[in-house]
Amino acid sequence: MKIMHDVDMREYTSFRAGGCADTMAVPESTEELQEILQKLQRSGEEYLLLGNGSNTIFRDEGYHGTVIHLGDAFSSIKVDGERLICGSAALISAAAHEAMEHGLSGMEPISGIPGSIGGAVFMNAGAYGGEMKQLIESVQVVSADGQEICTLSNEDLQLGYRMSRIQKTGEVVVSVTLKLTTADRADILSAMQEFMQKRNSKQPLQYPSAGSFFKRPEGYFAGKLIQDAGLKGASVGGAQISAKHSGFMINRGGATADDILKLMHLVQNTVKDRFGVEMEPEVRIVGGPAEKNEKEGR
Numbered sequence: 001m002k003i004m005h006d007v008d009m010r011e012y013t014s015f016r017a018g019g020c021a022d023t024m025a026v027p028e029s030t031e032e033l034q035e036i037l038q039k040l041q042r043s044g045e046e047y048l049l050l051g052n053g054s055n056t057i058f059r060d061e062g063y064h065g066t067v068i069h070l071g072d073a074f075s076s077i078k079v080d081g082e083r084l085i086c087g088s089a090a091l092i093s094a095a096a097h098e099a100m101e102h103g104l105s106g107m108e109p110i111s112g113i114p115g116s117i118g119g120a121v122f123m124n125a126g127a128y129g130g131e132m133k134q135l136i137e138s139v140q141v142v143s144a145d146g147q148e149i150c151t152l153s154n155e156d157l158q159l160g161y162r163m164s165r166i167q168k169t170g171e172v173v174v175s176v177t178l179k180l181t182t183a184d185r186a187d188i189l190s191a192m193q194e195f196m197q198k199r200n201s202k203q204p205l206q207y208p209s210a211g212s213f214f215k216r217p218e219g220y221f222a223g224k225l226i227q228d229a230g231l232k233g234a235s236v237g238g239a240q241i242s243a244k245h246s247g248f249m250i251n252r253g254g255a256t257a258d259d260i261l262k263l264m265h266l267v268q269n270t271v272k273d274r275f276g277v278e279m280e281p282e283v284r285i286v287g288g289p290a291e292k293n294e295k296e297g298r
């Protein structure tokens with residue numbers, strides 16, 4: 001298993017901001033994953049799982065623990081009838097492409113989400129009326145202490161809006177079985193292209209970001225609240241509320257994690273003062289002093 005030290009997490013996260021992780025471990029098999037989890041459990045060292053880093057920010061102070069980043073061996077995608085069996089490090093886009101090639105429909109609305117399949121299960125990622133919950137048949141996980149491997153059903157996962165049981169248990173997703181439906185390849189492809197066009201026209205994809213920064217508060221739209229609070233285009237250092245889509249915070253160049261978090265607090269305080277609505281980050285904020293992680297949504 002590859003072990004690296006002082007790893008610059010800007011290279012592993014889509015926001016391209018933040019500090020270094022003390023250690024990164026890259027297991028290449030379920031056995032190696034269990035081995036590292038058991039070792040970390042024994043030593044009591046902090047650790048976290050990182051998928052494609054498209055919903056995670058590391059604080060500038062860095063992460064004083066081990067980041068587990070699943071290796072290429074976890075990126076396989078296999079087709080079995082109407083089922084797609086994906087390693088959890090496989091990208092959603094790659095899985096959607098493979099499904100399309102085999103005339104399997106279901107992934108089109110989520111095909112443009114730039115995460116891994118494991119991260120998508122953890123977040124119950126969704127877009128344009130589709131979400132992982134509609135597609136997951138079962139998931140194979142390793143327990144947080146590395147001792148057990150078990151299979152969870154869709155119901156076991158307790159999937160809700162950007163929510164899954166994995167967020168509470170710390171289990172590691174290793175593979176995911178999706179149940180899709182047979183359809184015409186050309187129709188699937190054109191639907192995927194349409195959803196991608198929608199993304200391109202509405203989202204500031206030319207800048208580093210983590211997508212929608214805040215969860216949708218019940219009864220509201222985060223972007224609309226931010227815009228109505230007069231914060232469209234607001235910036236702190238290199239971090240900015242996108243002028244194209246107020247729900248996105250972008251890195252205009254050289255943003256630090258501190259810039260991003262200051263802007264996050266500005267949005268939270270302003271929206272709370274103006275409309276009495278709490279804005280909870282959808283983005284996972286990690287690293288720095290341990291007590292901060294709990295407050296800010298880790």
Ligand SMILES: Cc1cc2nc3c(=O)[nH]c(=O)nc-3n(C[C@H](O)[C@H](O)[C@H](O)COP(=O)(O)OP(=O)(O)OC[C@H]3O[C@@H](n4cnc5c(N)ncnc54)[C@H](O)[C@@H]3O)c2cc1C
Nearest residue numbers: 051052053054055056115116118119120125126127173211
């Ligand atoms: C431009 C852009 C557009 C986006 N659009 C959308 C969208 O339309 N809809 C949407 O829902 N999201 C969207 N996102 C956010 C993000 O892509 C999703 O949340 C995605 O599911 C995160 O996957 P990841 O692998 O990058 O997760 P990471 O950021 O690597 O991790 C996110 C969380 O998942 C956990 N995790 C990752 N892999 C595993 C695993 N194998 N086992 C257990 N836990 C794991 C991590 O510990 C972490 O807490 C967007 C992001 C960007 C940058």
